[in-house]
Amino acid sequence: MWLTWRAAMERALYGPGGFYLRERPARHFRTSVGASPAFADAVIRLAERVDEELGHPDAFDLVDVGSGDGKLPALVLRGAPPRLAARLRITAVDLAPRPAGLDPRITWAAELPGRITGLVIANEWLDNVPVDVVEQTASGPRLVLVDPETGEERLGPPPSPEDLAWLARWWPLEEPGHRAEVGRPRDEAWASVIVRLSRGTAVAIDYAHRAGDRPPFGTLAGHRGGAPVPPVPDGSCDITAHVALDACAAAGERAGATATRLTTQREALRALGLRGARPPLELARRDPRGYVRALGRATEEAELLDPGGLGGFTWLTQSRGLRPAPRGRGSVEV
Incomplete structure (x- = not known):
């Protein structure tokens, strides 16, 4: 059976018994959240900034x-x-079942809230929104079809007029x-976040590329058990592709x-305050245990900041309905 890559990814990741319905990402690849609590600390600082710009609403959404x-x-x-914790209204959005032991104050949902006032974080989400793959031929772009059981490919029909228009604007193929990878479904997914953001900030974090620097052969990849594997869409592995976040940004602006x-x-x-710098040696003489803790924290921060690794992610930050916060203690620019 031959499917488009978008249909094959949808079934492999989110269909019955799909990869993300039975697996947790931490089992298969390292994320910023799993690398260090320092990432969550940075999110807290960003939430404080947004809360200040919103004028400290009675309820502050973190999605x-x-x-x-x-x-x-x-x-x-x-x-x-x-001051912030007392007003937090937290929603974790995922199609997988609610994890055991998760704090009952956290709402677990399959869909975004209808209206959001606060901060949305979408960390490595858009790269798993299924997309079609196209290949340029002498007669123009053609959809790439895949056998979900083997990963074997062949060329199919031309893309839809809407996808051809997206390619012409964001990823023209020359040879x-x-x-x-046709990013139109990701644009639509991100726009669905922005339209629900009545006031606040939304951040999409992913490996990405921009117009003028697209990879000529795409970025489709598979991951399983902490290692790269061939991207066979049989449900046995994660299937991912880097994100055209500049196109998502334009979609977000159209959405408000x-x-x-x-x-x-x-x-x-x-x-947001992360430095990854070694603590001073003087601390080792005064407080050896404190020095070890500070050194461990610096090592974790350095991993998050490494431009050749997690630090190479792109952040797309979009806001609506905010007023500039006064510069002062705790103020950050992102």
């Missing part, structure tokens, strides 16, 4: 899209300062054999975003 095992909202709930920024995770986390 974690593609929550996996719920670790990020659990860490935020545990570490948020009392036969060049490939692209009034402020946009694209930056690296390294730059964003440094603006």
Whole structure:
């Protein structure tokens, strides 16, 4: 049976018995959330900034899209300062079953809330939104079809007029054999976040590429058990592809975003207070245990900031309905 890659990914990841309905991401690949609690601390600082810009509403939404095992909202709930924690309304959005032992104050849902006032974090979510793969031929782009059981491919019909228009705008293919992943479903998924954001900020974090620097043969990949594997869409592995976040940004603006920024995770986390610097040796003499703890924290932060690893993620930050916060203690720019 031959399917488009979008249909094959949908079935393999989210169909009956699909990969993400039975697996937790932490079992298969390292994420920023799993690398260090410092990531959650940075999210807390960003939430404080957004809360200030919103004028401290009675309820502050924190929505974690593609929550996996719920670790990020659990860490935020545990570490948020009392002034914010008392008003937090946390929703973890995921299609997988609710993890055992998750704090009952965290709502587990398959869909986004209808209206959001606060902060949305979508960490490595858009890369798992299924997309079609196309290949340029002498007669124009053609859909790539795949056998879900073997991963074998062959060329199919041309893409839809809507996808051809997306390719022409965001990922024009110039030479036969060049490939692209059609990001239109991801644009729509991200726009669905922004339209629900009545006031606040939404952040999409993913490995990404921009117009003018697209990979000529695409980025489709598989992961299982902490190692790369061939992207066979049989439900046995994660299937992913990097995200055209610049196209998502334009979709977010059409959906109502009034402020946009694209930056690296390294730059964003440094603006939120992470440094990854070794503690002073003087601390080792005064407080050896404290020094060891500080050194461990610095090592974790350095991994989050590494431009060749997790620090190389792109952050798309979009807001609507915010007023500029006064510069002062705790103020950050992202």
